[in-house]
Amino acid sequence: MTLPKTRWRRRSAARPDEILDAALTAFIEAGFDAARMDDIAARAGISKAGVYLYFGSKEALLRALIDREIAPIATLLAGFAETGGADPEGTLHLMATVAIERLSDPRFFAVPRLIIAISGRFPDIADYYRTEIVERAIAALSSLIAKGVAQGVFRPVDPVLAVRAVVGPVLFAALWRHVLRGDTDVPPARVIEGQIDLLLNGLKP
Amino acid sequence: MTLPKTRWRRRSAARPDEILDAALTAFIEAGFDAARMDDIAARAGISKAGVYLYFGSKEALLRALIDREIAPIATLLAGFAETGGADPEGTLHLMATVAIERLSDPRFFAVPRLIIAISGRFPDIADYYRTEIVERAIAALSSLIAKGVAQGVFRPVDPVLAVRAVVGPVLFAALWRHVLRGDTDVPPARVIEGQIDLLLNGLKP
DNA sequence: TGTATATAACTTACTGGTTAGTTATATACG
DNA sequence: CGTATATAACTAACCAGTAAGTTATATACA
Numbered sequence: 204m205t206l207p208k209t210r211w212r213r214r215s216a217a218r219p220d221e222i223l224d225a226a227l228t229a230f231i232e233a234g235f236d237a238a239r240m241d242d243i244a245a246r247a248g249i250s251k252a253g254v255y256l257y258f259g260s261k262e263a264l265l266r267a268l269i270d271r272e273i274a275p276i277a278t279l280l281a282g283f284a285e286t287g288g289a290d291p292e293g294t295l296h297l298m299a300t301v302a303i304e305r306l307s308d309p310r311f312f313a314v315p316r317l318i319i320a321i322s323g324r325f326p327d328i329a330d331y332y333r334t335e336i337v338e339r340a341i342a343a344l345s346s347l348i349a350k351g352v353a354q355g356v357f358r359p360v361d362p363v364l365a366v367r368a369v370v371g372p373v374l375f376a377a378l379w380r381h382v383l384r385g386d387t388d389v390p391p392a393r394v395i396e397g398q399i400d401l402l403l404n405g406l407k408p
Numbered sequence: 409m410t411l412p413k414t415r416w417r418r419r420s421a422a423r424p425d426e427i428l429d430a431a432l433t434a435f436i437e438a439g440f441d442a443a444r445m446d447d448i449a450a451r452a453g454i455s456k457a458g459v460y461l462y463f464g465s466k467e468a469l470l471r472a473l474i475d476r477e478i479a480p481i482a483t484l485l486a487g488f489a490e491t492g493g494a495d496p497e498g499t500l501h502l503m504a505t506v507a508i509e510r511l512s513d514p515r516f517f518a519v520p521r522l523i524i525a526i527s528g529r530f531p532d533i534a535d536y537y538r539t540e541i542v543e544r545a546i547a548a549l550s551s552l553i554a555k556g557v558a559q560g561v562f563r564p565v566d567p568v569l570a571v572r573a574v575v576g577p578v579l580f581a582a583l584w585r586h587v588l589r590g591d592t593d594v595p596p597a598r599v600i601e602g603q604i605d606l607l608l609n610g611l612k613p
Numbered sequence: 614t615g616t617a618t619a620t621a622a623c624t625t626a627c628t629g630g631t632t633a634g635t636t637a638t639a640t641a642c643g
Numbered sequence: 644c645g646t647a648t649a650t651a652a653c654t655a656a657c658c659a660g661t662a663a664g665t666t667a668t669a670t671a672c673a
Contacts, residue, residue: 210623210624210665210666210667212622212623212667212668213621213622213623213666213667213668213669214622218622231528232528232529233528233529234441234525234526234528234529236439236441236442237441237529239657239658239659240658240659240660241658241659249622249623249624250623250624250625251624251659251660252623252624252625252660252661252662253622253623253624255659255660255661256621256622256623260659260660261659261660316524316525318587319521319524319525319583319587320439320521320524320525320526321439321525322586322587322588322589323436323437323438323439324438324439324442326589329587329588329589330589332588333588333589333590337588337590348611351611355613356612356613357611357612357613358609358610358611358612358613360602360605360606360611361602364577364599364602364603364606365606365611367576367577367580367581367603368573368576368577368603368606368607368611370576370580371572371573371575371576371577371578371579371580372569372572372573372576373576374576374579374580374583375572375575375576375579376572378524378579381527382523382524382527382534383527383534383537383538383542384527384531384534384535384538385538385542394569397565397566397569398569398572398573400565401565401569401570401573401607401610402573402606402610402611403610403611403612404563404610404612405563405606405607405608405609405610405611405612406553406556406562406563406565406570406573406607406608406610407561407562407563407608407609407610408560408561408562408563417641417642417648417649419648423648444631444632444633445632445633445634446632446633454649454650455649455650455651456633456634456650457634457635457636457649457650457651458648458649458650460633460634460635461647461648461649465633465634466633466634
């Protein structure tokens with residue numbers, strides 16, 4: 204046990220991430236409204252006023268969490284779509300697998316869940332999330348499907364609907380697991396397996 | 409303008425519905441936490457203490473809204489699945505259409521959205537919603553698909569996955585519209601048209 | 614290299630509100 | 644005129660954000 208000889212330390216480089224870690228934990232436990240800035244500060248090991256040195260408001264914390272937790276995945280998916288044009292089917296599979304794996308982590312899913320909860324009162328955040336995350340991910344999937352259609356490996360379907368046929372079940376799986384606390388005996392990778400088969404080959408014999 | 413000669417009236421039969429109407433409106437505007445019981449009471453035309461004569465807590469209001477707003481639709485869908493066994497494809501189409509139409513009404517979608525927002529802190533409500541609404545609707549769809557498989561009009565797929573392939577895109581459409589405020593130029597019925605075609609015939613040529 | 618000084622990074626203590634739920638009392642109406 | 648139905652006033656908390664003061668640490672310079 205090394206007792207600190209000082210009451211606090213300067214850690215300006217590390218603080219923002221520590222605060223965001225704390226905020227995410229608090230938001231998961233209490234939701235956006237009920238999460239207390241005092242509590243977030245305490246978890247980060249500083250005082251409430253210290254939080255306000257780095258983030259101007261509670262809302263700013265959520266915005267920063269979108270950037271830190273979610274945006275990198277949107278970028279990753281966009282990369283897959285660009286690189287994987289030669290094998291649309293395999294790339295689709297890969298992207299869906301990455302998405303469902305990430306969404307099975309409660310700390311990841313927490314952010315989209317918060318967006319759903321507060322979008323009515325913070326339309327700016329909803330718009331930000333739509334344009335920076337969702338539309339980018341959709342555009343990536345959509346362009347991949349368009350490539351598949353051009354190559355003749357996919358039917359000439361509406362890419363927008365096809366995207367929803369991929370994303371919808373992934374979304375459902377996340378809500379089932381995290382919101383409804385339903386059984387999750389089947390591993391995510393196997394779910395994607397079956398879901399993609401259904402998407403490619405259809406329900407008809 | 410007919411000024412009331414009395415300060416208030418006894419309306420015990422009508423009050424609960426009036427209160428629930430007010431609560432739903434308040435929840436839509438502010439979310440569960442930020443909605444104020446005072447405001448709900450004022451909208452219902454009574455005092456806050458009056459609300460507590462009929463509902464024991466804020467949470468009880470949400471529970472009652474599940475029963476009043478959502479449960480009837482689950483029952484309706486279950487009925488379709490039972491009656492429509494002779495035409496699985498048409499019944500699937502019908503059920504998806506009803507679901508997407510209902511979910512396009514903000515006052516309907518508000519309840520599932522609230523569940524998503526508060527399920528972490530009120531696991532009882534999440535469990536209640538899962539068993540009374542979602543599992544019933546899923547069972548209905550699942551049995552319908554099983555009938556189709558038995559008749560040979562559907563491939564022998566896992567019904568659970570097939571259900572997700574139907575519900576997922578419907579869910580996505582609702583979130584896109586209400587949460588992300590995205591474009592909704594295509595009418596719900598047409599979305600279902602394309603989505604069902606994709607589900608039945610698959611993405612492959 | 615040791616120390617005075619500047620300032621970034623922190624804290625404590627507070628403001629100015631907010632709100633779910635309760636209690637005591639009043640009134641409509643069968 | 645009894646009582647179910649209603650209210651006003653209250654309690655006992657809660658909390659985002661701020662102002663003013665304090666301390667750790669970098670750096671200038673003797």
